[in-house]
Amino acid sequence: MPAAKLSSFFLPTLREAPSDADNVSAKLMLRSGMIRKVASGIYEWLPLGLRVLRKIEGIIREEMNAIGGQEVILPVVQPRALWDETARWGVYGKELLRLKDRKDGEFCFAPTAEEVVTDLVRREIRSWRQLPLMLYQIGLKFRDEIRPRFGVMRSREFLMKDAYSFHAGEEDVNRYYGEVVGAYKKIFNRCGLNFRPVEAQSGAIGGSFSHEFMVLAETGEETIVSCADPKCGYAANIERAEASRPEDAGRGASSADDPNFKKPEDIRTPGLHTVEEVADFLHESPKRFLKTQLYVLQGKPVMALLRGDHQLNEAKLAAHLGAPDIRRAGEEEYVKFLGCPVGFAGPQGHPDVPIHADFAALGVLNGVTGANKNDFHTIHINNPRDFKIAGSADLRMTTPDDPCPRCGGKIEWHKGIEVGHAFKLGTKYSQAMGATYLDKSQNPQPAVMGCYGIGVGRTVAAAIEQNHDANGIRWPAAIAPFHAVLIVLDEAEDSRVREAAEKLRGELPRAGLEILEDDREGSPGVKFKDADLIGIPLRVVLSKKSLDRGGAELKLRSAPQPEIAPIAECLPRSLSLLGLPAKEAAAITPEVSKL
């Protein structure tokens, strides 16, 4: 492929970002002419941005194919009937964009494709001999997000790779799940990203069969915790991270007449609702507090009990209760079930309200808690003398003080952007939709499924969040829209430059190096600024000055200083600077090269 000419390349760069761009990657993608916004959460991908998308797609395809994935295209407009079979038409809510055809038939714009792919498989798969089967697609999805933001990172229409695997039996899906996780690691490594696979919240199902792939970036929306010891390797989304169980939690089993128990006493605490306010007022540590949070499950109250300095993890409570549909009680419900306003509730005196305690709450001796009446708190409350516990579990958010739940070592906190997700589905969909195969003894069995997503557009944005500086983007070579930008100066007035330029134009693209030549009229400064902005990893400058110094100037976007290479050496030197062996450079982006 010959070098692309910037003078005719559709690359509308902006000196200033549109004012509605709300994070670094969105600003840079808009400024560098990769994307434009059409409506809230809906974007156009321009040629430069598309090239990056295609590179990531190419890497994904190779790695998906390598583990036996087969690419398909599934419909974006899907009939209601399929979504009714799994009840998701009703469950999905407003995020599912619904539409009608001319005959009033109901459809939705696909946010994901479990129903459609399961339908396909149930119609075509008969025998265990046809399994396992892994189908994937890379296509646009639509989720009618309440609040789209951060450019393509949280948009309504987005490009996603979604993959679905079908297996004869639990064991096989477990094995294959590991292969997918391995493939995902390769994908994000090849993209040049610093990432972590973490255990993810898998709701009431539990287990470790949901992983998220997080690109580490300070601007990330997700918080992840990971063990500082790489040998341990524990890493989890904060929503799921296990909290340690304090040693004194065993106290929960002490008898009702423990000699250490002091006599309860009510204290007036007018207008003090929060643990912090009351702790200040009483000069007590929040660790001595018992904090209650009331939830409603099918119309009945459930109380969560925490130590005063801890935060409840709602998902853990839901999983512990085996009830995904719990909700927080409102003000009126506090009064109705506990007889006091929020902020003054305590666990004592509610024999009809089941109390589920976090392990850490079990260790609170002579605790402070609400008195169940307005403007009063009670001190010296003890379990089991003053209240009874229906169950105890890890119910809280982990804190920076918590040790690693696996090895007890130090835990690190990071911000991350979720770019991939792997999930073991089991037979949820195959059972609901009757996707069965005949096993070796002629018994019909529901296929066991896994599903695996990668946000392709989001990966582009995440790569920028992780790789940029004050001047613009700094693409990792493997996903850069071009490998190098060529800038020729003084060509009109210097025949040596002209000669060398012709040579470079002919030679550089030969080994598969993708070159963008900035052949626009204008001062060098403008070209340098734009080259930095769009983040091409290597800049090749040819000028009178560079020739006088012995050749052309090669400068990595990430390097402070350029180097001079003789014209004949420019190609091999460029490849080595980019870390791309000649063969690989040619092979790395077959998709893009054909564009």
Place this chain on the structure above:
RNA sequence: CGGGGCAUAGCUCAAUUGGCAGAGCGCUUGGUUCGGGACCAAGAGGUUCUGAGUUCAAGUCUCAGUGCCCCGACCA
């Protein structure tokens, strides 16, 4: 869905008490420049989001609508 804000040239933004629609950047043409967003000159470019109202007069005030952004609960 609740709370707040914004809407003027391609982009970023001005416009005093209600009184002629503006600047910088970008764009076009000519000229001078040419290694980090150069300079001079002349231009093009506007339904001031839409609709109604108040007024001699509305970008500005009122009402309604639309779009967008921010803060919270939902999410690849």
